[in-house]
Structures are given as C-alpha cells and as structure tokens.
Amino acid sequence: MKRIKAIITGIFISLTAVLLVACGKSTSENSKQVLNLSTTGPLDTIDISKSTGYGQTGNVFESFYRLGKDGKVTPGLAKSGQVSQDGKTWTFTLRDAKWSNGDKITAQDFVYSWRRTIDPKTASPYAYLFYDVKNAQAINEGKMSADKLGIKTEGDNKVVITLDRPISYFKVLMTYPLFGPQSEKVVQKYGKKYGTNSKYMVYSGPFKVKDWNGTSDKWSFVKNNQYWDKKVVKLQKINYQVVKNTNTGYQLFQQGKLDLTPLSSEQVKNLHNKPEFKQYSYSYVAYLDYNFNDSNEVNRKALNNKNIRLALSLAIDRKTLTKKVFGDGSNVPTGFVASDLATNPKTGKDFAAEQKVDNTVDYNEKLAKEYWKKGLQEIGEKNLNFTILASNEMANNDALTQYLQSQYTKVLPG
CATH class of the missing domain: 3.10.105.10 (Dipeptide-binding Protein; Domain 3)
Structure with missing residues (x-):
C-alpha cells in the first residue's frame, strides 16, 4: 500500500x-489595550447560522450564557434561567441588553434566530445541535414548518424552550454563539449580503468586527460600547491577521507585530527554554x-x-x-x-x-x-x-x- x-x-x-507570549513588553499599542493575534485561516462567514466555527466570533456574539473563569458557565444575555422538574422546559429571562446599533435585544430575536438556523433552506452545518429541541430534527429534514420548533416568547424578555429529553450539559451548550439571537430587521435589511461583510451585521457580544470584507486576511475586533457588560471589557481592539505557517508567525513575533504565536514541534525543541515560551x-x-x-x-x-x-x-x-x-x-x-x-x-x-x-x-x-x-x-x-x-x-x-x-x-x- x-x-x-x-x-x-x-x-x-x-x-x-505551545506558543510564545510577549509578556511584559511595553509598546504604544498594548498601552492602549490593543492585542495583535494571528489565525491560520480567514473567517468564512460571520453569519452564526452558517458558520463552521466560533473560535473568534464568540467574542462578538453572545447567547443566554457565556463561559467565565476556568470555563465556568456564567450569565450572558439571560440574567436568569430556570428548568422544570422533568428537565425538559427551560425559561430564560433576558437582561436589558442592546445590539451594537442600539436596538433592544428581545426574546423574539432568539426565536427568529433558532428558526432561521434550523430551516433546511439555511443549510446550517450545525443544525443537528438543535435536535434535542422539540420538533427540531423534523423541521431540519423538511417534514415540519419552522414555527413548530420548541421555542417561544413570553413577552419581550422571556424565552421558553421545550426539549424532547433532559440534557445534562444544556447550560454549557447555551454558551455557544450558534444559540444566540439574530435581528430579523437586520437580516431582512441586508438580504443576501447579511454576514458577508463586517458592516452587514449587528453584534451582541463585547466586540464588533471591523474591516472584514468576506475575504480579508486582516481584520479587527473593536470594543462594543453598547454591550451590556462593557465595563469589564479591558481591551479596546484585537487585530487579527492570517499567518499560514509558524515560521512566518515567529518572525512577526520577533518584529513585535504579534503578541503571541503558536509553534511547530521543531520550534518547541529550539525555543522551550525562552522566557516567552508558554504551554497550556x-x-x-x-x-x-x-x-x-x-x-x-x-x-x-x-x-x-x-x-x-x-x-x-x-x-x-x-x-x-x-x-x-x-x-x-x-x-x-x-x-x-x-x-x-x-x-x-x-x-x-x-x-x-x-x-x-x-x-x-x-x-x-x-x-x-x-x-x-x-x-x-x-x-x-x-x-x-x-x-x-x-x-x-x-x-x-x-x-x-x-x-x-x-x-x-x-x-x-x-
């Protein structure tokens, strides 16, 4: 063979x-709370219904919960969440939060987002993660209309979700941006352009995307001053650039253009005694x-x-x-x-x-x-x-x- x-x-x-981290270096950028990072590939989309990953965009979109220190689940857009005794009904009460354009984030934004994602016409690669929600699989297979999905509103600030069975990790699942809200008004406003450029989007998380045109090798996340918890966001900006190999990344790190860079196995052998070397x-x-x-x-x-x-x-x-x-x-x-x-x-x-x-x-x-x-x-x-x-x-x-x-x-x- x-x-x-x-x-x-x-x-x-x-x-x-394994990476090198620019610890303790004082530059004009980091004094302004700017972080320079690399990524191995460009963003494919910023449409949460169609995205194939949320490694970066988890910083610009938020769901009911978010992950805090040591990966612990903490409240996000929901200020509280209760589950029924049988574990199959969850009720979330939303906090007073706004989109990056100043519009109020409502319970209907969650309902619309979930229905849009599970709709087979959307072709969401992660639609299957909804399958424990009542009727989700049948809807995604085209056997039922999206309005039959087990999610509904109770006023502007309450979302009620019905599951087919209890899910022990449901709170963790609800930290995933995939389950966050979307503004129907914005989706309809931009139509096919929605999520294809940073300006054709509104954001619910601590940052907004800037200077991404759908194919950019460089873009930024800037602080979202409409974010409900903006007081705890210390960074003003995160600059991203596509770096496809670790040798280039190391050179950019040495030039002060990156604040951290991943390493290959060969680089680890040569650089593991450096004070900047970190492993986690x-x-x-x-x-x-x-x-x-x-x-x-x-x-x-x-x-x-x-x-x-x-x-x-x-x-x-x-x-x-x-x-x-x-x-x-x-x-x-x-x-x-x-x-x-x-x-x-x-x-x-x-x-x-x-x-x-x-x-x-x-x-x-x-x-x-x-x-x-x-x-x-x-x-x-x-x-x-x-x-x-x-x-x-x-x-x-x-x-x-x-x-x-x-x-x-x-x-x-x-």
Missing part, C-alpha cells in the same frame, strides 16, 4: 497549545475522516469495510506520534473525548477513561495485519492505493502525513 485515501484532520490526539492544555481532538463516498469503487468498498478501518487505526503508534513526531506536549486520548474535559458526575471518573474500547485506538501491529488481511479478502482485493489529504492550517500536518504514509507502508502489506 503506497498511499492512503482519507481526508485527514488528525488522528485521535488531544493537543497542548486545551481540549481538542483530531481524527481520521474517511471518504466513504469515494468516486473510486475499490476505495469506497475498502473504507466502508470495518476490518480495514480497524487495521488503519491499530497500525498507528499514537504514543510515538505525539511524543516524538509532534513533541509538543500533546496527550494520547482513548477515543473521541479528550482527557480532563469532563467527568462522570456519579463516579468522578474522567469520561476519557470511561469511553475506552479495547483494540480500537491501541497500537497493535499483529492485530492490524489480521484485520487488514481479513478486510482485503472481504472486498476481494490484494492491494490498495489511497491518498492522504491534510489541511495546511495545522503546523504539524506535514509531519503527521509523512508519519502515516511511513507507518502504513511498514505495517500493512499490499
């Missing part, structure tokens, strides 16, 4: 952030994403074969990959749930340990060969030629793809 045909975003790895853990799990609909019939059969997928998984030495190939402090989880992300409320045990399934993400060459042989027999093939695809936005992806190609060639015959 010479090449692997799978779209790779990673391979079950719990990552650690965060829950991010990368994984193999197989192309089950490959246009090549042989590859499609192979990737839909459980034994071949198990062989591909068991052929990877994740300990070597994280400790030696990456060498950036990343940990090896036991499945999709990252370590130290959440614990079982009954036992206190880490969910990462409880989710473990033996002989799935372990390194076992012998078992990998057995599954590989069995899988090839089942699909009637002797050899497979796959291709590895990886995003260029992750610093370690070159090392990852090289390791995978080498490991699969070594472990899996044919």
